[in-house]
Amino acid sequence: MSSNFSRFSELGRKIVGVGRNYREHAAELGNPVPKEPLLFMKPASSYISEGSPIKIPRGYDSLHHEIELGVVIGKGGADIKESQAMDHIAGYVLALDMTNRAYQNIAKKQGLPWELAKGFDTSCPVSAFIPKSSIPNPHQLNIWCKVNGELKQTGNTEDMIFSIPYLLSYISQYFTLEPYDLILTGTPAGVGPVKSGDSIQGGLSDIVKISFNVQTK
Numbered sequence: 001m002s003s004n005f006s007r008f009s010e011l012g013r014k015i016v017g018v019g020r021n022y023r024e025h026a027a028e029l030g031n032p033v034p035k036e037p038l039l040f041m042k043p044a045s046s047y048i049s050e051g052s053p054i055k056i057p058r059g060y061d062s063l064h065h066e067i068e069l070g071v072v073i074g075k076g077g078a079d080i081k082e083s084q085a086m087d088h089i090a091g092y093v094l095a096l097d098m099t100n101r102a103y104q105n106i107a108k109k110q111g112l113p114w115e116l117a118k119g120f121d122t123s124c125p126v127s128a129f130i131p132k133s134s135i136p137n138p139h140q141l142n143i144w145c146k147v148n149g150e151l152k153q154t155g156n157t158e159d160m161i162f163s164i165p166y167l168l169s170y171i172s173q174y175f176t177l178e179p180y181d182l183i184l185t186g187t188p189a190g191v192g193p194v195k196s197g198d199s200i201q202g203g204l205s206d207i208v209k210i211s212f213n214v215q216t217k
Contacts, residue, residue, distance in 0.1 A: 005090045005180065006129045008072045009049065012180035015042035015124055016171055017097060021161050021186025028189050037162050037170050040114045042097075042184075046124040050210060054098055055122045055217040056196060062102035063214075065194055066187035067145035067153050067202045069138065070095040071164055072129060073181040080172040085165035088177065092135055094127040094143070094204045096212065097184050101193070125212045126182075127204075134207060138164055146201040147194055155188025 004011060019038035020026040026033050048054070056063050074090025097118065104117035135141070138157060145153035162170070167183060177183075194200060196216040203209045 005072055005074065005131075008090075008093075008129055008180045008182065009044070009047040009126060012044055012072075012182055013178055014175070015044065015046065015182045015184065016175060017042060017118060017184040018162070018167060018186045022155060022159055022188045023161060024155075024159075024189035025187055025191065028191070033161065037167055039171065039174075040118055042119045042124050045121060046119055048122045048125050048212070050125075050127070050212065052122070053213045053215045054096075054125060054194075054200070055215055057120050057217050060100045060103075060120075062100060063194055064099045064101045064191045065145055065147065065152065065200050066097040066099055066191050067143055068095050068097050068184045068187050069141060069143060069157055069204065070126065071138070071168070071183040071185060073177045073179055073183070074132070076176065076178040078172050078176040080169050080177065082165045082169040085168035088168060089132055089164075090179070091132045092130045092138060093182070094202055094208050094210055095182070095184055096125040096145075096200065096202065096210075097187060098123040098125070099191075125210065127208045127210045130208060141207075142203075142205045143188060144203050145190070147192070148199055149201070152192055153188050153190035157185070159188065160186060
């Protein structure tokens with residue numbers, strides 16, 4: 001397995017997002033709990049790291065924060081068995097899945113794709129890479145998000161509807177997973193809007209924290 005995983009955002013070819021993977025988040029947006037994972041994609045051009053701002057595209061008037069645990073793929077594969085899925089993980093990141101909620105709501109009603117809601121430039125802020133050895137159990141992690149110091153989201157990865165091994169197995173039935181790919185595993189309840197001038201902070205247990213400023217593009 002390569003040792004360049006700290007450069008996952010430079011070397012990764014795709015970001016696969018999982019929607020509605022926490023029951024309370026599905027409920028807060030009036031969505032049913034899914035019977036199978038709801039997948040969407042972000043381009044690699046949506047990555048930013050700390051020090052770079054989240055830029056609100058022109059015409060976006062309802063940008064929401066969604067804090068998530070990200071899984072970095074270490075060993076590629078297709079049709080990965082759930083029992084072997086953890087062997088394909090190199091490590092983890094803390095990520096934000098920035099979302100144009102107004103457009104997403106329109107897209108859902110009209111059956112349109114979510115790319116304009118989810119895949120715009122700077123829509124995937126990420127922490128530094130966290131080696132797998134630093135997180136023995138990714139299903140027992142506290143995750144939180146603050147806006148301007150005010151707590152907005154808090155949850156625990158044990159509340160995921162679909163576990164990480166299940167997600168990797170399911171996703172790899174349709175998309176071959178490659179080294180450096182990122183899987184966003186869903187967000188807990190409490191998502192909400194941000195505006196230019198806001199500061200978003202996030203944390204993953206006592207392992208990592210992130211901070212990103214928001215500005216108009």
